[in-house]
Amino acid sequence: MKIYDTSTRSLVALPERPGPVRMYFCGPTVYQRIHVGNARPFVLSMWLRRWLIECGYDVTLVENITDVNDKIYDAARAEGIASTDLAAQAAAWYVEDTALLGLGRPDVEPLVTETMPEIVGLIEDLVARELAYEADGDVYFRVRDFEDYGCLSRQRPDDVQEQEPNAAKEDPRDFALWKGQKPSEDAHWPSPWGDGRPGWHIECSAMAEKFLGTDFEIHGGGLDLVFPHHENELAQSRGAGREFAKIWMHNGMLQLTGEKMSKSLGNIATLREVVEEWGRETLLLYFMTGLWRNPIDFSIDAMDAAASQVESFRNALRSGGAPSEASPAADSANDAGWQELVAALEDDFNTAAALAIFHGWRATGQHALLRRGLALFGLDGLEVEDAVPPDLAALARARVAARAAKDFDEADRLREQIEQAGWGVRDTVSGFELVRRR
RNA sequence: GGCGCCGUGGCCGAGAGGUUAGGCAGGGGCCUGCAAAGCCCUCUACACCAGUUCGAAUCUGGUCGGCGCCUCCA
Numbered sequence: 001m002k003i004y005d006t007s008t009r010s011l012v013a014l015p016e017r018p019g020p021v022r023m024y025f026c027g028p029t030v031y032q033r034i035h036v037g038n039a040r041p042f043v044l045s046m047w048l049r050r051w052l053i054e055c056g057y058d059v060t061l062v063e064n065i066t067d068v069n070d071k072i073y074d075a076a077r078a079e080g081i082a083s084t085d086l087a088a089q090a091a092a093w094y095v096e097d098t099a100l101l102g103l104g105r106p107d108v109e110p111l112v113t114e115t116m117p118e119i120v121g122l123i124e125d126l127v128a129r130e131l132a133y134e135a136d137g138d139v140y141f142r143v144r145d146f147e148d149y150g151c152l153s154r155q156r157p158d159d160v161q162e163q164e165p166n167a168a169k170e171d172p173r174d175f176a177l178w179k180g181q182k183p184s185e186d187a188h189w190p191s192p193w194g195d196g197r198p199g200w201h202i203e204c205s206a207m208a209e210k211f212l213g214t215d216f217e218i219h220g221g222g223l224d225l226v227f228p229h230h231e232n233e234l235a236q237s238r239g240a241g242r243e244f245a246k247i248w249m250h251n252g253m254l255q256l257t258g259e260k261m262s263k264s265l266g267n268i269a270t271l272r273e274v275v276e277e278w279g280r281e282t283l284l285l286y287f288m289t290g291l292w293r294n295p296i297d298f299s300i301d302a303m304d305a306a307a308s309q310v311e312s313f314r315n316a317l318r319s320g321g322a323p324s325e326a327s328p329a330a331d332s333a334n335d336a337g338w339q340e341l342v343a344a345l346e347d348d349f350n351t352a353a354a355l356a357i358f359h360g361w362r363a364t365g366q367h368a369l370l371r372r373g374l375a376l377f378g379l380d381g382l383e384v385e386d387a388v389p390p391d392l393a394a395l396a397r398a399r400v401a402a403r404a405a406k407d408f409d410e411a412d413r414l415r416e417q418i419e420q421a422g423w424g425v426r427d428t429v430s431g432f433e434l435v436r437r438r
Numbered sequence: 439g440g441c442g443c444c445g446u447g448g449c450c451g452a453g454a455g456g457u458u459a460g461g462c463a464g465g466g467g468c469c470u471g472c473a474a475a476g477c478c479c480u481c482u483a484c485a486c487c488a489g490u491u492c493g494a495a496u497c498u499g500g501u502c503g504g505c506g507c508c509u510c511c512a
Contacts, residue, residue, distance in 0.1 A: 006442095009442095026512090028512095029512075066512095069511090069512095070510070070511050071511075071512090074511085138510085141509095143509085150441090153441065153442080153507075153508090154441055154442070155440075155441050155442090155507085155508065156440075156441080157509095166510080172509080173509065174509080175509050175510075176509085176510050179510065199510070200510075200511090200512080201509090221512095222506095222512075223442095223443080223506060223507085224506060224507065224512055225507090225512060226441095226442085226506085226507065227441075227442095227506095227507050227508065227509085228507085228508075228509045228512090229509095229512065231509090232509075252443085252444095252505095252506090253505075253506065255504095255505075286450090289450065289451055289452090289460090289461075290450085290451065290452090291451085291452070293443090294443085294444080294451090295443080295444075295504095295505065295506080296450085296451085297450080299449090299450080301449055301450070301462080301463085302449080302450050302451090302462090304449095304450095304462075304463090305449075305450055305451095305461065305462035305463080306450085306461090306462085307462095308461080308462055308463090309460095309461060309462075311475095312461085312475095312476095315475060315476080316476090318475090350452075350453095352451065352452045352453095352459090352460075352461095353452060353453085353459080353460085355451095355452090355460070355461075356452070356459060356460035356461080357460090358460095359460055359461065360460085363477090403471075406471075408471055408472070411471085411472090412471095412472075412473085415472095415473080415474095424474065424475090425473095425474080426473085426474050426475055427470070427473080427474080427475095428475090433474095433475085435474090435475090
């Protein structure tokens, strides 16, 4: 299994199975409903965990929830509520919305507010090593004393543009590990440097270490986090003597800038709205169409195409017999077929290639393989039908009788009636099939 | 200004020095009472300009265009 690693800009092999493979993915800062783009790292991490487990790896996935942050203070103040209440509410929204994807939960979803002792401890380590210093109740990381600073993003510290100068810092490039409480901030925690709250970067270093140990295999997150967030995490943890992450996975951004979507669909941008509008299967399949580290455009056309593909799989499985037909014997007979998928996914988790393989299985009627493959991506159960309303079944039976009597006007009227109810009727060799229209 | 990523057919998107990606949409056909679903056939490609090579969409250089990040404030 090879994965593209940001720090070496190359494909890096995972250790021999069973590993372990310990993964830390940066989750969201919670202050509002998450955006559909925020679902990409979540989906990637959950898929990757499923796949690695399938491959026989011992996997642990930690995905944090940042519940202390400037944006939370700002949003709460704007709404006139306590920041801790907003964070708790928005964290619940996040769990609720990502649960709609039907992919399960990460093994651990730590909160910053529950990791304060570890965060403070890590900062104390850095202060003791003189890689951090206190200034007016803040604590800053001494960038110039960490030689490898920039090794992940390949930014040279000297080239970084200086933002708002802060007189308390020794060097404009230094970043905050701990921030003393400001009057406008209603939530704060005690520390050796006074009340305040952690900087954005240190929390991830502390949470990763708390649940995965001082070294782990994969650190993931959005490409926008490479600098400064992950660069700073790396500097803090390595500076404190930890090995930290071996492979850095950064997923590409979901582009939402196209005006076609905002004009035609209104403000469909949050995850839950997208799932409600298109269904979880369509969104998941849409994510499969692009390589995880490339940007993808979110558009109506792309979602329509994904929906059509979902329908084609659904139809194939519908007419492919009951799931119980997928016997172990049939699977082992198709082991060569499965190896195709293994090859595609072991090559940097190429889900687009996997999708093409699925279409091949669909077209050749290899439903046991198809079910097994789709299930990896949370697309199992596609063929599970909604219960047919008895009155529609009666209409369909009446239509069969009308067709037998060559009364096609009546048959078409009945079909129209069924379609009005949101269902479709298909004639089959054995009679008819009623399917929910989507 | 700095550090990177990317430009593939109507659309979405893999691939990566010679060999079909796949899907969606479009056209034609089969099937059907008509449909639906399915199947068959089919049309459009590798931003531009140089170079390396027997051969480049794939390598190199340049041009143009798009995107991400640049330190409390993704």
